[in-house]
Amino acid sequence: MTRALQPKSLDEHLFGEGPKRILALDGGGVRGILTCGILEQIEAKLASRLPASDQANFRLCHYFDLIAGTSTGGIMATLLALGYKVSEIKALYRTLASDVFGEKRHGIIGMVPKFDSKNLTKVINKCFADFLISKGEDPRQPLLLGSPHLQTGLMICSKRIDKGSPWILTNNPKSKYWQWNSPHWHGYYNANGGPGPEYKANRDYILQEVVQASASAPFFLSPVEKQISSEEKGLFFDGGVSPHNNPAMQAFLVATSKWRDNAKPWPTWDGEPKSPFGFGWKTGPENISVLSLGTGAFRPTFSVKDFKGKMAGLKAIDALRGMIPDTSTNGLTWLQAMSDPAFPIKINSELGDMDDLGIMNDALLHFQRIDVDLDEAALKELLGSDLFNSEDFLGSFERKGADGLLSSLRALENSATTNMNRLQTIGEHVGQYWFGLDRYGRKPTPSRGDPNADPAALILPEPFNH
Numbered sequence: 351m352t353r354a355l356q357p358k359s360l361d362e363h364l365f366g367e368g369p370k371r372i373l374a375l376d377g378g379g380v381r382g383i384l385t386c387g388i389l390e391q392i393e394a395k396l397a398s399r400l401p402a403s404d405q406a407n408f409r410l411c412h413y414f415d416l417i418a419g420t421s422t423g424g425i426m427a428t429l430l431a432l433g434y435k436v437s438e439i440k441a442l443y444r445t446l447a448s449d450v451f452g453e454k455r456h457g458i459i460g461m462v463p464k465f466d467s468k469n470l471t472k473v474i475n476k477c478f479a480d481f482l483i484s485k486g487e488d489p490r491q492p493l494l495l496g497s498p499h500l501q502t503g504l505m506i507c508s509k510r511i512d513k514g515s516p517w518i519l520t521n522n523p524k525s526k527y528w529q530w531n532s533p534h535w536h537g538y539y540n541a542n543g544g545p546g547p548e549y550k551a552n553r554d555y556i557l558q559e560v561v562q563a564s565a566s567a568p569f570f571l572s573p574v575e576k577q578i579s580s581e582e583k584g585l586f587f588d589g590g591v592s593p594h595n596n597p598a599m600q601a602f603l604v605a606t607s608k609w610r611d612n613a614k615p616w617p618t619w620d621g622e623p624k625s626p627f628g629f630g631w632k633t634g635p636e637n638i639s640v641l642s643l644g645t646g647a648f649r650p651t652f653s654v655k656d657f658k659g660k661m662a663g664l665k666a667i668d669a670l671r672g673m674i675p676d677t678s679t680n681g682l683t684w685l686q687a688m689s690d691p692a693f694p695i696k697i698n699s700e701l702g703d704m705d706d707l708g709i710m711n712d713a714l715l716h717f718q719r720i721d722v723d724l725d726e727a728a729l730k731e732l733l734g735s736d737l738f739n740s741e742d743f744l745g746s747f748e749r750k751g752a753d754g755l756l757s758s759l760r761a762l763e764n765s766a767t768t769n770m771n772r773l774q775t776i777g778e779h780v781g782q783y784w785f786g787l788d789r790y791g792r793k794p795t796p797s798r799g800d801p802n803a804d805p806a807a808l809i810l811p812e813p814f815n816h
Contacts, residue, residue, distance in 0.1 A: 355404035355412065363415040363502045364522055369812055370631045370638045372605060373414040373430075374598035376678070376721075377421025377590040378645025379567065379762030380447045383770055385426065385643050386440040387777020388720060391785035392641075393436050395806045409433050409501070413810075414641075416503035416520075416629075418601035420589035422645065424506045424564035425474075428557065431504040431521075432481060440774070446473050447765035451570075465763070467572040470565065474558050495521055495560060496528075496553030505604060507589035507597050508564040511573060516592035517584075518600060519552060519560055524628030527552045534623050549579040564589045570763055595674050598642035599681035602715060605629045606638065635716040639811050640685065644721030646776070648760050649675050682719055689717035692796040692808040705797045718809045722780050724759050726752040732779050743772060784809065 358366065375385060389410065397408040410430050411417065419427030425446075429439050450469045479489035485499065493499065505520045524534045529551040531539070555576070563574040563586035571588075578584045594600045608630040624630025631638055650672050657665065683697050686704045690713045694703040701707065722732060730738045737743055745768050747755040758769050759776075784794060785806045795801045796808060 353400070355400050355407060357412045357501070358415075360498070360501060360503075360521075364629065365524075369636065370415045370605065371413060372416045372418065372598075372601050372638070372640045373410065373427075374596065374601050374640060374642045375417070375419040375423030375426050376597070376642075376644045377419075377423050377565075377588065377595045379422055379570075380443070380451060380765050380770065381645035381759075381762070381773055382422035382426060383440060383443045383447070384722075384773045384777035384780070385423070385645050386436055386443060387774055387779070388643050388781040388784070389426070389430075389436045390440070390778070391781030392810070395785045396810065409435060411502040414502060416505060416601060416605055418505035418507070418597040418604075419564070420507040420592075420595050420597045421565045421567065423597065423643075424508075424589065425561055427504060427506065428561050429477075431500045431502050433499075433501050442473075442477060444770065446470075447770060449473050451763040451765040464570045467562075467566060467574075470562055470571060471558075474562055478558050493557040494553065495519060495555045495557055496523070497521075497557065505597065505601055506560055506564050507592060507594040507600065508560070509587045509589055509592040510584045511587045511591075512585040516589070516594060517586065518594070518604060518627075519555065520604065520627065521553075522628035523553070524623035525552065526626045526628075528628070529553055534628070547579065550577055563587070567591075567762065590674055593677040593681070596642060596644070596678040596681050598640055598717075598719075599685055602638075602640055602685065605631045606633050606714075633714045635689065635713045635811075639716035640689075640718075641809065642682070642685070642717070642719045644678075644719070646724040646759065646773070647675065647678075647721045648724045648756075685715070685717045685719070688714040691718050692799070692803075693718060693794050693805070694797055695719050695721070703797070716811055720780065720784055720809075722776060724756060726756065729776065732776065732783065737775075743775065 378385070393408070393410055396410070396413050397405040400408055411433055414430075417427040417431050419425070426439055429442070430436075450473060451465055478493050481499070482489045482491065482493070495504075500521050503521065505518060508517050508519070509515070510517050522528065524532075526532075526535060526538075527549065528534075530548050559574060559576055563576065565588060566572065566574050566586070567588040568591060574586045575583050576586060589595065589597070604627045606629070607627065608624045650668065652668060657668065660668070679697060682695065683701065683704070686694055686697070687707070687709045690706075690708065694705050696703045722728060726738075733743070744755060747758070755772075758764055758766075759772060761769075783792065794805050796803055796805070
């Protein structure tokens with residue numbers, strides 16, 4: 351049974367009754383175009399649940415109540431929350447990749463960022479200016495985190511490097527720092543001697559700056575300086591250097607943490623808000639679902655001999671490089687331990703895929719991770735050996751073997767058209783594998799239950815009923 355498209359308001363997404371849905375998008379530089387391939391299939395699958403007359407008007411912000419992202423995922427999350435179609439975002443990525451990562455800066459790499467951050471600023475500002483023009487508004491005015499154009503919940507992760515602190519920003523008007531002397535926080539202020547020093551309200555942060563801060567990867571781009579209060583500025587880097595390059599775990603915490611019934615020190619609080627983040631959503635797989643999308647997974651590996659022969663500084667860089675997959679795996683381990691995914695992913699040789707392994711009998715959420723390993727075996731299985739070995743896919747790597755190809759695919763900044771085409775092809779096949787009918791007629795099989803079940807029905811719970 352199909353239902354007419356009836357989009358929720360932002361307040362209904364954030365505070366309305368009924369099941370809540372979170373979409374979490376990883377960082378990964380130009381590999382974000384791989385994620386777009388998955389998102390296109392999700393968008394098409396959800397739109398197909400609507401009457402034909404409504405399908406063209408469907409956007410992912412109509413289905414998900416909170417869209418979280420880090421770095422390249424932060425850019426996508428913001429555009430999705432503004433109501434962009436995935437095809438529009440995919441086209442933007444082509445421009446972003448070539449303009450931002452197309453030309454290296456002059457100077458000694460390591461002494462100066464590899465690329466000019468002004469190019470990222472230009473791309474983001476033009477994108478948001480074009481958006482305002484499409485709405486009949488002045489493109490010279492900045493979009494704010496509190497903009498009414500954001501149609502659903504948005505969460506962006508960055509790292510305040512001068513204080514060593516991850517910064518998690520949302521557009522929830524009941525969050526603690528949304529506005530100075532917030533009416534939602536009078537109980538807290540009264541119990542703690544007043545609101546404290548005046549700060550720049552989160553709702554007044556310029557959305558372009560928030561997005562750029564989340565996407566400014568160290569070594570590649572310069573940090574972003576933002577005014578925090580009338581007397582203080584902060585310096586922000588890519589959220590990938592925080593524990594939240596995969597923001598799924600943090601999004602679940604932000605959405606569901608809440609005060610206990612005997613919470614202090616605000617004994618006279620009137621019941622609002624439910625947490626510092628302002629959400630307080632109910633837990634349980636019937637109440638909340640989290641869909642986490644990656645940009646291609648791999649674990650940096652080195653031979654003992656090669657690693658030992660490197661200078662100390664390069665050893666440190668290689669060690670730090672492995673922290674991003676480590677933190678992502680840690681978050682996924684906990685999310686699988688708290689849920690019961692229909693399609694669990696392998697964590698390591700000790701835990702396996704954690705099927706039926708958890709820390710409690712009752713799941714706290716409905717969770718699913720979707721990603722692809724960027725290694726030869728996984729890509730051959732996904733694409734088929736014929737496509738993987740074809741001249742169209744391998745190109746100049748045909749005679750050099752797969753190692754060069756894999757290094758190219760894994761790079762955060764490889765904006766060459768051939769590399770972007772390969773990543774897009776991989777993303778489209780991942781999306782087809784999970785949510786479409788790919789050309790090999792294969793589909794994933796749940797760890798338990800009916801092997802003929804539709805994966806989309808299991809991963810995207812509840813019919814589209816808004």
